[in-house]
Amino acid sequence: MSVVLTCxxxxxxxxxxxxxxxxxxxxxxxxxxxxxxxxxxxERIIAVEQLPAPVREALAxxxxxxxxxxxxxxxxxxxxxxxxxxxxxxxxxxxxFDAEGNVIGAEIEAWIVPLTSVPExxxxxxxxxxxxxxxxEVRMEIEEDLGDHVYEAxxxxxxxxYALRILGDGTLIERDITLDMLPPGAYWxxxxxxxxxxxxxxxxxxxxxxLTYEANxxxxxxxxxxxxxxxxxxxxxxxx
Numbered sequence: 001m002s003v004v005l006t007c008x009x010x011x012x013x014x015x016x017x018x019x020x021x022x023x024x025x026x027x028x029x030x031x032x033x034x035x036x037x038x039x040x041x042x043e044r045i046i047a048v049e050q051l052p053a054p055v056r057e058a059l060a061x062x063x064x065x066x067x068x069x070x071x072x073x074x075x076x077x078x079x080x081x082x083x084x085x086x087x088x089x090x091x092x093x094x095x096x097f098d099a100e101g102n103v104i105g106a107e108i109e110a111w112i113v114p115l116t117s118v119p120e121x122x123x124x125x126x127x128x129x130x131x132x133x134x135x136x137e138v139r140m141e142i143e144e145d146l147g148d149h150v151y152e153a154x155x156x157x158x159x160x161x162y163a164l165r166i167l168g169d170g171t172l173i174e175r176d177i178t179l180d181m182l183p184p185g186a187y188w189x190x191x192x193x194x195x196x197x198x199x200x201x202x203x204x205x206x207x208x209x210x211l212t213y214e215a216n217x218x219x220x221x222x223x224x225x226x227x228x229x230x231x232x233x234x235x236x237x238x239x240x
Contacts, residue, residue: 054101
């Protein structure tokens with residue numbers, strides 16, 4: 001019985017090394033990676049073939065319709081566990097196994113739904129965003145923080161494939177974007193923050209009724225997430 005390794009269409013913008021600087025870029029370069037310093041503690045993406053045999057056997061029991069999207073190995077204190085994102089028929093799951101193939105955690109992340117089943121305002125917003133481009137897939141998830149259903153659509157146009165997330169009333173809450181889509185203030189703030197590194201992912205997000213722009217930045221061995229508003233003011237900085 002075979003297990004298919006695949007991935008969802010995604011849109012990750014990778015920038016060239018950047019030349020400007022500011023306090024955020026400097027702080028990032030001096031931030032230490034505490035997790036990497038812990039002997040024996042590892043978080044890494046691995047191939048299905050690298051899973052222990054009992055975990056592969058447990059996955060095979062899900063059946064031929066299983067698609068494995070991502071496998072993450074976590075070693076904490078010398079104990080290995082495996083978080084696996086998978087698609088089973090029309091439902092996305094995250095399942096955690098121990099090295100013996102026992103399920104130690106599981107949750108449903110989203111359901112694939114037909115566009116025709118999406119509430120009218122959300123459907124219109126998706127169709128307006130696509131503007132005639134291909135709508136590859138629509139997923140529904142329950143966002144507990146918002147207390148509402150969220151609809152995520154993958155769109156492919158002539159330039160890129162990307163995702164956006166919309167509430168049932170048509171409100172945009174997140175969209176994958178590229179640097180050229182940023183307001184000038186946000187653009188220069190993120191370019192300066194990424195000095196000496198790379199912007200590996202860029203999102204437009206709705207927070208407290210206001211749009212912000214979040215960049216995942218890698219500088220050397222340091223990864224950070226920085227959110228700015230349209231004027232370039234820093235809203236939040238995290239070190240995942």
